[in-house]
Amino acid sequence: MAVAHSMQRIAPHTWTFEGPAIPFAPMKAHCRFCRAQVALLRPEAISIQTGNYIVKGECERCGGEVVLIVS
Numbered sequence: 133m134a135v136a137h138s139m140q141r142i143a144p145h146t147w148t149f150e151g152p153a154i155p156f157a158p159m160k161a162h163c164r165f166c167r168a169q170v171a172l173l174r175p176e177a178i179s180i181q182t183g184n185y186i187v188k189g190e191c192e193r194c195g196g197e198v199v200l201i202v203s
C-alpha cells in the first residue's frame with residue numbers, strides 16, 4: 133500500500149497531513165468585486181508584455197478573477 137507523500141509522522145501518535153497547498157501570490161491585488169486588496173490564489177502568469185507580467189488569479193475572498201500587472 134502506497135503511503136501518501138503528504139502525510140508524515142512527526143511523533144509516535146502525531147501525524148501531519150499537508151493537503152495540496154493553494155499557491156498564492158506574494159503580493160496583493162485589487163479585487164473589483166470586493167473593492168479591497170486581497171491575496172491572489174492560484175496565480176498564473178498569462179502574458180508578459182513590455183516587461184510587465186500579467187498575473188491572473190482568484191480572489192481569496194470571493195474567488196472572482198483578479199488580474200494583477202507586475203512591472
Ligand SMILES: [Zn+2]
Nearest residue numbers: 163166191194
Ligand atoms: Zn473578491
